Amino acid sequence: MIAETVCSAVSAAGLGIAAVTAYRKRFLAAARIAAYSLVPVGLVMTGVVGWLADTAFSPAAWAGFGVLGVAWALFATTRAVERRRGGTRAERKAARSAQQRDGVAPTASAPSLGPATRPATRPAAAPRANSADDFSDIEAILKKHGI
Template identity: 35%
Template sequence: MLTAAAAFTLTAAGVAVAGLTAYRRRYLAATRWFAVALLPAGLYLTGLFPVARTIGGEIADWATQLVFDPRVWIGIALLALSTGLLLGSRGVARRRLKASATASGAPAAAGVAPARPAVTGARPPVGGTAKAPGRPGTAASADDGLGDFADIEEILRKRGI
């Protein structure tokens, strides 16, 4: 019962703050306050407060074991050793790649993939003499960049504008 009273008191206080904020014509901030104010009531009505209490208790138990249980410290040491070995082996591999690249006379490019061959014939060059789509016989102009506005330009010329 105390949880319900606390949840609805927090909700009422949040709605009051949202109302005062809206009274000052700060509607975006008032909407945010209102949204946050609805959270305690929603959490209570869905029954998530006991779940939060259980999760908090489990985290507290884990933290207590972290401090006082030697097995946890051994586990942390094993995780640190594993991370160190993985990072160290990666560093050695990079050094070997760099050393082999400098020995062969090629510039050292650690972690850079070789250049891909160029694909030919994929697209016509931009601004070239390709025909505009949908209008056979008209060519796009490379200088003015108005290939898409050719119809409008033609209408304006006819009207003398």
């Protein structure tokens, strides 16, 4: 009985805060606060609060919550280790076999290219006579583009 009264009071207070927030023209925040405020009343109406009140004083229920906590900790630990290692054992084995098939550098054993297929190297640039020749290339490019 007391749990239902507390939940109703919490909901009423939350709806009051939502009304004040809506008065301040923050309608989205007010709607969110109202939604959170209605949750305790909904839990009371569905009977969850009564079940929780009965469960809170049951040693078997607390032992069950402890077992659930241990199970969750095991799931979280194994998932963290799995991420750190890079997947499950089967995933690592498949990745290892794919790497061995493909090789690190599959083209490394191919013969090197001959001298005829290599790109030609540019000859060393001849020194310019004066600085006016430096701008002649730029002027030619600008004239080509109509600038």
